[in-house]
Amino acid sequence: MDGFLSLISDRFFEGFSLLIAVSALIYAALAHRVAKQALATAKTSALATLKFKAHEGRERAEQSFHSLQSACHDTRSQWDLHHHRHSPKLGSLHSPQDDTHHISEIERQGHTLLRPLDLSLSELGTMDATELEDYIQRAxxxxxxxxxxxxxLSPPKQLFA
Structure with missing residues (x-):
């Protein structure tokens, strides 16, 4: 019986060590799984942040374009008032359209610049991180x-009468 107890006591520490090692492996596997989930969540979050920034960039460009349109409208109004006040009574060879042609051209340039950013939200959703970063910089x-x-934009020169 002494031999049996000594065998059990010798193997007890080995069994206990084995139990601790198995527990550590299980804990490491769980930690690895949680780390993978956290990494996937971080990637998803980073991608969502980039999508949001891309949307903000497009909004900023659109807002700049609307501001440009407003400035063009104001400049056109200034030219219209200028032509109304200072146009020759009998007419001239100079057309008022010549003075305001540059306004339409500038507005057209702004619209042309804005066109490449015109993507739907679903198209933004299919982009990867690199494409989104490029889109944000472009915006x-x-x-x-x-x-x-x-x-x-060049408003009319003030004439002193």
Whole structure:
């Protein structure tokens, strides 16, 4: 019986060590699974953030375009008032359209710049992270360029009478 108890006591520590090792492996497997889920969630979150930023970039470019349209309208109004006040009574060879042609051209340029950003939300949803980052940068460049177009508008010179 002493031999049997000594065998059990010797194997007890080995069995206990084996139980601890198996528990550690199970814990590591669970931790690995949780880490994979966390990584997938982080990627999904990062992609959602990029989609949101892409949408914001497009909104900013559209807002810049609407601001450009408003500035074009104001400049046209200034030219119309100028022509009304200072046009020759009998007419001239100079057409009022010549003065305002650049306004339409600038507005058309702004519209042309905005066109590549015209994607639906479903199209944005199919883009990967790299494509979204490119889209965001493009949207910021286009918004800045549209903002610059406003400075190319030339209102009429004030005539002192």
């Amino acid at each position: 910021h460049r286009i918004a800045a360029r549209i903002d610059q177009l406003r400075f190319e």
